[in-house]
Amino acid sequence: MSLSAFLIQGIVVLLLAPFSTGCARLFKARLQGRSGASPFLPYVRFATLLRKEMVIANTTSWVFHVTPIVVVSTSVFAATSLPLLSDAGAPGGLDNFIVFSAILALGSVFLVLGGLDPGTAFGGMGSSREMTLASLVEPAMITTFAAFAVVSGHSDISGMLNVGGAALLQYPSLIISLVALGLCTLAENARYPVDNPATHLELTMVHEAMILEYSGASLALLEYASSLRLTVFSLLIANIVVPLPLFSAALSLPSVSVTIAAAIVKLVVAMLLLAILESSIPKMRFYRMQEYLSVTYFIALAGLVFSLIPLS
């Protein structure tokens, strides 16, 4: 990937992230019969939070302060290295799926530590739940990407796009893996039916419970990181289904602008689907999570096994 392609993708995805969260909220409101706020409201919210004073418990250590930076860095890494706008591979194979999963896990680990560090009851509760979920999501995620790696013959995610789009019909087992990836995405991003991002009920929270002690700029970073993560996953899945149009290493103005327009459309469609899902089902009981995630894992495993069986 040339440096300019790398920069353009990074900047555009970073700028689009709050918009995708805003879209999801707007669509949910509309589907529930409310008028909803502008999709650009999250930009205002981040700007407001950045200006606000931080209130930090005396019991915190450096871990608490480092967490927002680590978490946002992992999301930025994913936003720049993955083939979201450009199909040119990241330099040095940084979009390897194992690296990607490990980076996500790094973010989760710090989030958990950040939740535990102030020693409050809710943070600990959220962290304990996040660890339970993460230990079940990560294997499913790696298995899903493994199936794509086997079929495409590439371990970097940009290479996996070769078997995306119309080629998926050639490898039906990957459609199973795609379903597993969708289920993983919901769990990784703390969305329904695993977690409710809009709840005010402290006792039911997972992701929100961990960041309950953060305020001001730190909170802005953490919320931005989760927006970014949602955007990255949405674009990634969209690109596997429709790997066009993406600009290549050789940049031209028309290809870049068409790609950006297409990315916005992809995000809007993805957020609409998410809003429909979140408006039509309730949140699952916490003790049913292991069933949901076991099912996800076995779907991923089925995808991998079928990919390994020679079809001809």
Add this chain to the structure above:
Amino acid sequence: MNTMLANLGLHDTDHSITGAIHARVESARFATTITTLVQTHGLPLSLLYATDERAVNGSYGLHAVLAHNDEWLFVSTSLPEQDPRYDSVTRTVLAAHWYERYAMDMFGIVAEGHPDPRRLVLHENFPEGTHPLRKDFAWNSRLPHAHVPYPMHHVNGEGVYEIPVGPIHAGIIEPGHFRFNVAGERIITLEGKLFFTHKGCEKLLEGKDLPSALPFIERVSGDAAASHALAFCQAAEAIADCTVTSRARDLRTILCELERMTMHIFDIGNTIGNGIGYTVLAAHGFRLKEDMMRLSQLICGNRFWRGMIVPGGCARDLQEHDLDTIRSTIGHVYADTCHLFDMAMSSDAVRERLETTGILRTDAALAYGAVGPAARASGIDRDVRRDHPYASYPNCPLRVSMQTDGDVLARLLVRREELSGSLAIIRHLLKTLSHGPVSTPCTPNTGVGVSAVESWRGELIDVLHMKDGVIDRCVIRDPSFCNWPLFGEIGPGNIVPDFPLCNKSLNLSYSGTDL
């Protein structure tokens, strides 16, 4: 009734309480008498309260109110001023638990052998020996800040984790502190600490006449303003021996049923919508509740069904076009609510969250003296509208909604059925509405009156002691007071993320408890 009392060596000593049988026992026999009445004769203990009669006869009065068929039975005793003690009733009748702790805090009357004699209403900051409902305690006293221990229960053990929640919550609700002891996600014990914003209503009501007392009564719990006003007015009317006109009775019944509809719709939307995150029901449930509140704005001039029910009848008559608006509003609100409820119930994922969550067993509900939909969902057949008929209920088609499972779903189904019941009652009354005046003079002078009302939350009792036209003591027993201790029973065994759901399925009032 009389043979039962004779067997216990009791007799209806005086007729000082209008519409109730009043028996006196010596303090040594108080606990055993109540125990026999509750356990052998199956009379539910509806209320236990104290009075300060030192100025009259140098003693404190302690009164138990029990329901017997459609009559109220008062069992009273006197405790000497110097040493007000008696044997605790709670040792044998669990329903007396909070009443006795309340009397200990507010009057300094000691229930000897009470299994849990900690403070209830007064927190750490109240100095020892402060008893606010004693007559010699001035309502505007300024107290020094004290640090009296108010211990909570702890569970020790490997991996047991204690979660303090509140008193400030993430949602816009009243203050209440909950202490969970959990192993993993499973709740081992759950204890509440309420009474953070004591309003002092009972104290402030003393010495007031009826018109100036009514605004306090209507603000005891904002979501049950009409029911509270009705209970208070009926108690005053019993003392004044005034008969309310039949049109006023009809209108009062309509208002209380409209209040029930408003809150049952809110509860259905809130429990399913916010409790389990089925957000469509919250959005539309709250829209329909808003329609009901606007109906109140139109009829009562405020959004909380306030201001219409006054001693002697109603504040104003409803015109034909008001009745038409009621008719059309409840029609469409009911239809929409049913549609939403059916949609939710057709979802397996929704039912899966509601079934077996927060089970209240029948024996526990009986022991704690649970009231309202919470009791009826656990198979306890208790409804004041049928058991102690008041207003126009004797002439209405009334069916008591019952379920037996005792879980969150059962409580929701009871509410859903009661919604249909309220609609039928209102429609019936609108069709057969009496004509005539809506107000009669009501000037109670001296006496004691009791009145119970089935608010949407359950049995609500007011006992009013009046002396020379002003209130001497006004006991307001909101249904929440009986149902709050149920959490200790409902919570354990559930997982922490399901607690908000259990909480919403009961929807208790902090304000109504914290008078």
